[in-house]
Amino acid sequence: MEFEHTSVMPREVHDFQNLSPGDLCVDCTLGGSGHALETIRAILPGGTLIGIDQDNDAIANAKKILHPFKDNVRLFHNNFSDLPDILADNGITGVDSILLDLGFSLNQLTQSRRGFSFQKDEPLDMRMDIRNPLTAEEMVNTYTEKQLADIFFKYGEERFSRRAAKAIAIARAQAPIKTSGELATLVAGAIPSKVAAKQKIHPATRVFQALRIAVNRELERLEAFMEAVPGMLNKGGRISIISFHSLEDRIVKQRLRRFQDGCTCPKALPQCLCGFVQRMKVITRKPVIAGPEETAANPMARSAKLRVAERI
Numbered sequence: 001m002e003f004e005h006t007s008v009m010p011r012e013v014h015d016f017q018n019l020s021p022g023d024l025c026v027d028c029t030l031g032g033s034g035h036a037l038e039t040i041r042a043i044l045p046g047g048t049l050i051g052i053d054q055d056n057d058a059i060a061n062a063k064k065i066l067h068p069f070k071d072n073v074r075l076f077h078n079n080f081s082d083l084p085d086i087l088a089d090n091g092i093t094g095v096d097s098i099l100l101d102l103g104f105s106l107n108q109l110t111q112s113r114r115g116f117s118f119q120k121d122e123p124l125d126m127r128m129d130i131r132n133p134l135t136a137e138e139m140v141n142t143y144t145e146k147q148l149a150d151i152f153f154k155y156g157e158e159r160f161s162r163r164a165a166k167a168i169a170i171a172r173a174q175a176p177i178k179t180s181g182e183l184a185t186l187v188a189g190a191i192p193s194k195v196a197a198k199q200k201i202h203p204a205t206r207v208f209q210a211l212r213i214a215v216n217r218e219l220e221r222l223e224a225f226m227e228a229v230p231g232m233l234n235k236g237g238r239i240s241i242i243s244f245h246s247l248e249d250r251i252v253k254q255r256l257r258r259f260q261d262g263c264t265c266p267k268a269l270p271q272c273l274c275g276f277v278q279r280m281k282v283i284t285r286k287p288v289i290a291g292p293e294e295t296a297a298n299p300m301a302r303s304a305k306l307r308v309a310e311r312i
């Protein structure tokens with residue numbers, strides 16, 4: 001598979017990362033390795049980049065792209081929620097920068113043949129890590145109608161979640177749903193045509209997002225990871241996170257705020273008694289978004305939000 005460089009906000013990420021030669025950095029979501037390339041160039045000589053992706057195709061691509069820097073790069077085919085263990089296993093007590101560029105890559109969408117896109121007719125898989133047992137096909141064909149409706153509502157914020165789940169239940173009673181094309185047609189038929197005509201997005205967009213999030217347990221992994229952030233950074237080290245939808249961004253925003261200002265004492269108390277210790281300082285008061293040139297050239301950048309915080 002030929003990967004494309006699809007890095008979102010490369011200049012903004014680079015500026016906020018504040019890297020120096022010799023730094024120890026982690027790119028938790030290598031994807032096409034565009035950000036990773038920028039990072040390794042900024043920390044040489046002497047620096048080390050730890051690169052992670054749960055998709056083995058991204059790791060194989062990173063091996064090629066980052067080959068010229070191989071003495072300073074270590075790659076791990078893992079979920080980023082494993083990062084505390086990866087660091088501990090390698091005797092690392094803190095790093096200077098961590099980057100997360102969440103969601104899926106353009107390559108996964110257009111070339112993986114795993115059914116991420118409603119515009120293609122591919123096996124309904126949606127696993128970013130094919131070692132995981134649960135596929136979207138199994139979810140769609142074995143979960144109850146209510147479970148599916150709940151997933152579409154919770155992870156896709158789909159108003160017509162029940163109608164979409166019902167259409168699936170009726171169709172699968174005849175024959176199992178096996179491809180992304182079949183699912184997209186079914187879901188599109190379940191959304192009232194007047195509503196679909198007014199929407200700027202394909203009618204199956206939200207259901208596909210919801211299934212992908214559920215199959216890969218994306219929000220649970222992100223939540224687990226966020227809890228560990230302050231313990232993985234050196235003092236002055238920064239975490240930079242790009243998210244692509246409000247569910248992810250909410251988790252990132254709330255956790256970073258809590259590390260900065262998590263005191264639960266009543267405001268009237270003259271001093272803190274809850275034992276809260278501030279461990280992070282939020283650097284981006286508002287999320288940073290891509291500029292007009294980038295969003296014109298790369299539609300995926302339109303929904304991207306970058307948040308950065310520093311360990312104190």
Ligand SMILES: C[S@@+](CC[C@H](N)C(=O)[O-])C[C@H]1O[C@@H](n2cnc3c(N)ncnc32)[C@H](O)[C@@H]1O
Pocket residue numbers: 005006007008028029030031032033034035036052053054055058078079080081101102103104105106128221222
């Ligand atoms: C938006 S792409 C990253 C693009 C990359 N920054 C670049 O410059 O090309 C997201 C990547 O993160 C990976 N990913 C998403 N969630 C992950 C997780 N929980 N653990 C490890 N990798 C993950 C996906 O497999 C995908 O390759």
